[in-house]
Amino acid sequence: MGFSEDNLKGFILALLSSLFIGASFIIKKKGLRRAAAASGVRAGIGGFSYLLEPLWWLGMITMIIGEIANCVAYAFAPAVLVTPLGALSIIVSAVLAQFILNEKLQQLGILGCVMCIAGSVVIVIHAPQEHPITSVQEICSMATQPAFLLYVASVIVLVFILIFHFAPQCGHSNVLVFTGICSLMGSLSVMSVKALGTALKITFEGNNQLLYPETWFFVFIVATCVITQMNYLNKKVMLACTMNLTCCWHMA
Template structure:
């Protein structure tokens, strides 16, 4: 299956996006840590990070990455663009190791590598972008029964997480914050893709901003992004960046692919072999993330409980 010009453009934009976004995790975390040392951190409900230059630099870096990501969705299907977020795992995990001193074990590095291998497999078998000539076509896809059911499920799950589980388990279970970000993220991507297509068609001469559907998609993007930023800040301020980044990536990718398959019917033009390859690639990503998560603390514990033979021998003769 050849790669179209639009897919290549989307690929390049997605790679540059991952570089900026991966770096932004570390820069923002540095600002959050500084804010936590001077007052209430984001995890405790404080907003002192808004006075930290490092946090704003991180936000600007993330905005640049998101703009590139935004443009990528206008050219390529979500199944191709979203998995490339694995590169942001590499950048954030490695930078966290050297800058934030959050040690990344060798098995964590292997986990990152598996994420990249899985993403590459998905990219090589990604479908071509669907030909859309008006934002009204996207609106019709978004208002089909199957996708409306998906939206309803997401809204219910996010509401339960925010009002029931955040107060009880937000500080101890990373999955609560990341679950909110990932579920809303899937709706964000679908709306971003709609607005991106509207911009692309408008630049080509067919103004799409005269349709109310374009503005509805724009409002959804803004609302979902604000919610994601809030809970992602809480996750970063509470848990290890080297773990938050890949787990968020996997959950976000999972829900985004599901949403894209339901809304844009990406798999309708593919055969069983291509779909199976994409699923195998995704399982590889999950395996890499699981390995990174389970080995995040290996080698970071103090050495005193595990005395060397020489020290034990010295103590026995003292």
């Protein structure tokens, strides 16, 4: 692969995004712990006392900065290059959790971190050059291909099943439910963010794409995906925090 200047910009932005997002998980979790300890309401049960915790908001701001960097990275580099680098946020979280939250990283966790790094390196090395896109209509044309529409419909059906069937039954005891919702919606947000980022890049280059309804449609999709992901990501973090808080309360 010839590593172009745009690919390099996207690569650096994706790395910065992983650093901010990985740190945000730790900051938010520490804020959730403080809020639960102060209010006496266990995180994950449905309380909203964490909204009054400044540390939680600091984590949210850190995450927003990371997501903005991630969005801009998609405008410069192929999604196949940017998306795998997001896995590095897991490593950042794991390392910070060991030092800040006193959560010991086990051998399997270390193996997982090594596999994430190895996979990211392989994909970065072999990432293809991106086909140049000249308009948002071209993106929309690719997004309306039958195969892609079938994939989108399948994801939406699975998300609705998880939200309305599995979440009420076992969502507060099995973290995989909320993880599944976030991951499935993430697959759609990645592609919509890529489309929106490309449209904005073309606009800044002098060809205004904000005049076309397709651009605003992608804005709507991005907003819907991000809001849904943030909602269930908070639930997932609160559930994980609840599991860890049990021993903390006994110690107190």
